[in-house]
Amino acid sequence: xxxxxxxxxxxxxxxxxxxxxxxxxxxxxxxSGLGLSSLxxxxxxxxxxxxxxxxxxxxxRSRSIDVLxxxxxxxxxxxxxxxxxxxxxxxxxxxxxxESISLSDIIGNREVFALEVRGDSMRDEHIVSGDYVLVExxxxxxxxxxxxxxxxxxxxxxxxxxxxxxxxxxQPSNTEMSPIYAPAANVSIQGKVLGVLRKYA
Amino acid sequence: xxxxxxxxxxxxxxxxxxxxxxxxxxxxxxxSGLGLSSLxxxxxxxxxxxxxxxxxxxxxRSRSIDVLxxxxxxxxxxxxxxxxxxxxxxxxxxxxxxESISLSDIIGNREVFALEVRGDSMRDEHIVSGDYVLVExxxxxxxxxxxxxxxxxxxxxxxxxxxxxxxxxxQPSNTEMSPIYAPAANVSIQGKVLGVLRKYA
DNA sequence: TGCAATTCGCTTTTTATTCGCTACAATCTC
DNA sequence: GAGATTGTAGCGAATAAAAAGCGAATTGCA
Numbered sequence: 001x002x003x004x005x006x007x008x009x010x011x012x013x014x015x016x017x018x019x020x021x022x023x024x025x026x027x028x029x030x031x032s033g034l035g036l037s038s039l040x041x042x043x044x045x046x047x048x049x050x051x052x053x054x055x056x057x058x059x060x061r062s063r064s065i066d067v068l069x070x071x072x073x074x075x076x077x078x079x080x081x082x083x084x085x086x087x088x089x090x091x092x093x094x095x096x097x098x099e100s101i102s103l104s105d106i107i108g109n110r111e112v113f114a115l116e117v118r119g120d121s122m123r124d125e126h127i128v129s130g131d132y133v134l135v136e137x138x139x140x141x142x143x144x145x146x147x148x149x150x151x152x153x154x155x156x157x158x159x160x161x162x163x164x165x166x167x168x169x170x171q172p173s174n175t176e177m178s179p180i181y182a183p184a185a186n187v188s189i190q191g192k193v194l195g196v197l198r199k200y201a
Numbered sequence: 202x203x204x205x206x207x208x209x210x211x212x213x214x215x216x217x218x219x220x221x222x223x224x225x226x227x228x229x230x231x232x233s234g235l236g237l238s239s240l241x242x243x244x245x246x247x248x249x250x251x252x253x254x255x256x257x258x259x260x261x262r263s264r265s266i267d268v269l270x271x272x273x274x275x276x277x278x279x280x281x282x283x284x285x286x287x288x289x290x291x292x293x294x295x296x297x298x299x300e301s302i303s304l305s306d307i308i309g310n311r312e313v314f315a316l317e318v319r320g321d322s323m324r325d326e327h328i329v330s331g332d333y334v335l336v337e338x339x340x341x342x343x344x345x346x347x348x349x350x351x352x353x354x355x356x357x358x359x360x361x362x363x364x365x366x367x368x369x370x371x372q373p374s375n376t377e378m379s380p381i382y383a384p385a386a387n388v389s390i391q392g393k394v395l396g397v398l399r400k401y402a
Numbered sequence: 403t404g405c406a407a408t409t410c411g412c413t414t415t416t417t418a419t420t421c422g423c424t425a426c427a428a429t430c431t432c
Numbered sequence: 433g434a435g436a437t438t439g440t441a442g443c444g445a446a447t448a449a450a451a452a453g454c455g456a457a458t459t460g461c462a
Contacts, residue, residue, distance in 0.1 A: 002265035003224045004416095006452070026406065038454045043408060045452085051351070051389045053338075060407055060460050101315050101333055103304050106400045114302050115287045126327035126399075132302055133287075146401070148287065158287055196399040198327075199307045200347070205440065227417055239443045244419065249440080261449055263417055408459065416451070423443080430437070 003052070009034065010045045011054060015067050024065040103134075106195040110136045114197070115148065115158075122146070122158055125173035131198045133158065135191040146193040151182055156190065204253065210235065211246045212255060216268050225266040304335075307396040313337050315398070316349065316359075323347070323359055326374035332399045334359065336392040347394040359394070 003011075013033050017025045025033065027042045036042060046065065049055050058064040106112075117131045125146065127133065133148075141147045141161045149170055150156050159170035159180070168187045170180040204212075214234050218226045226234065228243045237243060247266065250256050259265035307313075315333045326347065328334065334349075342348045342362045350358055350371055360371035360381065369388045371381040 002259060002262055002267065004264045004451070005222070005224050008222075008224050027408095028406080036453075038456095039407075040409075040455080041453050047408095048451085051391075053391065062406055062461080064407095101398065103398075106398075117287060123327075126324075126329050128327050156287055194401055196397070197302065197304075197307075198397040200395055207441070228419095229417075237442075239445095240418075241420080241444080242442050245441075247418095261418060263449095263451060265418095404462095406459105406461090408457105410455105410457075412454085414451105414453070417449080419446100419448070421444105421446080425440100425442080427440080428438085431435085432433100 003054070007045065007049060007052075010049060011067065014055065014065060018065075018067065024063045026063055103197075106134055110194070112136050112194065113191075117158065121172045121174050121177055123174050125160075127158070127173075127196055131196050133193045134195040134197060136194050137191045139189055141189050141192050148190040148193070150188040150190055151180065151186060158193070161189070204255070208246065208250060208253075208255075211250065212268060215256065215266060219266075219268065225264045227264055304398075307335055313395060314392075318359065322373040322375050322378055324375050326361075328359070328374075328397055332397050334394045335396040335398060337395050338392045339390065342390050342393050349391040349394070351389040351391055362390070 010030070013030065014024065017029070017033065027039045027046075030042045030046075031037065031039060034042075046055070046057060050057055053068065055068055056066040112134055114132045114134055117127055117133055118129055120129060122128075133146075135148055143162060145161050146158065147161045148156060148158055149161070151170070157170065157172075157180075159172055162169040162171060163184075164181075166184055167181050168184050170182070170187070172179065211231070214231065215225065218230070218234065228240045228247075231243045231247075232238065232240055235243075247256070247258060251258055254269070256269055257267040313335055315335055318328055318332045318334055319330055321330060323329075328347075334347075336349055344363060346362050348360065348362045350360060350362070358371065358381070360373055363370040363372060364385070365382075368382050369385050371383070371388070373380065
């Protein structure tokens with residue numbers, strides 16, 4: 001993350017002040033610590049640093065600045081830092097430990113391939129045209145899992161899997177579509193869906 | 202991609218300066234560090250290196266250069282073969298070339314982090330609770346992009362971004378929710394959503 | 403009410419970007 | 433092989449934008 005010389009000085013001051021005193025400085029104390037005469041300048045610095053995600057602060061609260069630990073953010077791997085949870089109307093809820101996520105978390109050791117989805121048969125499942133489904137190659141599935149199935153040896157579809165006696169019900173996740181019933185012998189499972197990947201243009 | 206001797210010197214200088222100081226050098230400092238007398242030359246070097254994907258930089262931002270770690274071109278165990286397209290009721294349509302997909306295809310060179318989504322404010326966008334959004338850290342967004350925004354410095358939300366004069370409209374993708382209108386000054390963009398990753402239990 | 407935080411308008415300093423120009427080496431084309 | 437083209441490397445000057453700063457007025461917790 002980009003940071004200017006002055007911003008680093010501000011961060012350093014905040015860290016060492018908080019370290020030494022056990023509470024964060026007031027704007028007045030920051031100003032005198034940095035040789036500034038206007039609180040507006042201090043405020044601008046704090047705001048900028050907050051926007052860069054380097055610290056947190058509560059609105060209009062005294063001494064509420066919290067310096068966030070540096071995210072080492074190493075690149076080169078497909079592993080992404082998982083910074084927190086986000087919910088409408090609420091602040092990002094920071095996650096305790098340094099978690100991360102990657103495709104490996106989905107793939108594990110399994111044999112996995114991807115398929116690009118066309119059509120809307122899984123729309124209610126929030127899988128839409130253009131998404132990639134990550135499929136583990138397997139012959140079996142459990143009740144309710146989303147699978148890639150081959151019906152009568154020719155038609156491949158993406159459906160939820162339900163066993164009903166000697167028959168199999170393949171349930172689309174789109175209320176406008178009807179389920180498919182077929183004898184177990186005619187349905188060949190190609191794999192089960194482990195995850196979904198979507199890329200915006 | 203090829204790199205020249207001079208370009209390597211530039212990269213080396215950038216790395217060691219940033220390592221030593223905790224912030225990246227200004228163009229002036231780069232010039233004196235490399236014995237150049239024109240900032241235009243520095244600018245050209247930086248631009249070339251950025252085009253080669255060896256560093257990142259924000260437009261017109263002070264000291265915003267980020268040297269990217271070398272992509273060691275590992276075969277990528279996280280890369281999945283893309284076998285074809287699947288459509289409801291049709292056979293899997295094989296894809297011509299041996300394509301593949303991986304998180305790198307979404308991430309590129311950008312600085313990306315993940316957030317776990319809570320709540321249903323983007324349900325109509327097919328982003329639901331439990332999904333991970335992949336977010337590029339950026340300060341700006343274009344009309345209609347999905348962004349992570351900080352409103353009044355404290356509330357983070359996931360919304361579509363629209364500019365309306367001096368105001369900004371943040372549009373949830375859920376017909377039951379109302380858009381948020383706020384002055385541009387009160388909205389701080391944390392990043393834009395590049396993709397979505399979902400993992401089934 | 404009092405104090406700290408926030409906002410407003412404005413100035414200065416620092417930094418990045420763009421333009422026009424020269425020069426050299428490697429490559430492509432005829 | 434000569435000529436054209438492209439990419440790297442460099443200069444200085446003009447412009448534009450962001451970062452950093454100020455003082456005063458306002459807002460908002462406690």
